[in-house]
Amino acid sequence: MENTESDFKENPENKPKEVETDYPKHQDDPGPSPQAVNEDNDKGAGPVIKWGVPIIILLLLIYWLFLRK
Numbered sequence: 001m002e003n004t005e006s007d008f009k010e011n012p013e014n015k016p017k018e019v020e021t022d023y024p025k026h027q028d029d030p031g032p033s034p035q036a037v038n039e040d041n042d043k044g045a046g047p048v049i050k051w052g053v054p055i056i057i058l059l060l061l062i063y064w065l066f067l068r069k
Contacts, residue, residue: 017031017032018031019031019032019033019034019037020032020033020034021034
C-alpha cells in the first residue's frame with residue numbers, strides 16, 4: 001500500500017458562521033448561540049482524567065506485576 005497525499009483541500013473562503021443574534025430571521029440555517037460560544041468550560045472531565053487514569057494504570061500495573069499467578 002502506498003502513502004498518498006490527501007485529496008482534501010480546505011476552502012480558504014469558507015468562514016465560520018457568526019454568533020446568532022436574530023434567530024427568527026435565520027431560522028432555516030442559524031449560527032451558534034451566544035451561550036454556546038461564551039460558555040466557560042471549568043467543570044469538564046479534565047481533572048478526573050488527569051488524576052484518575054494514571055491511578056488506574058498504576059493499580060493495574062501493580063496487579064499485573066505482583067498479584068497474577
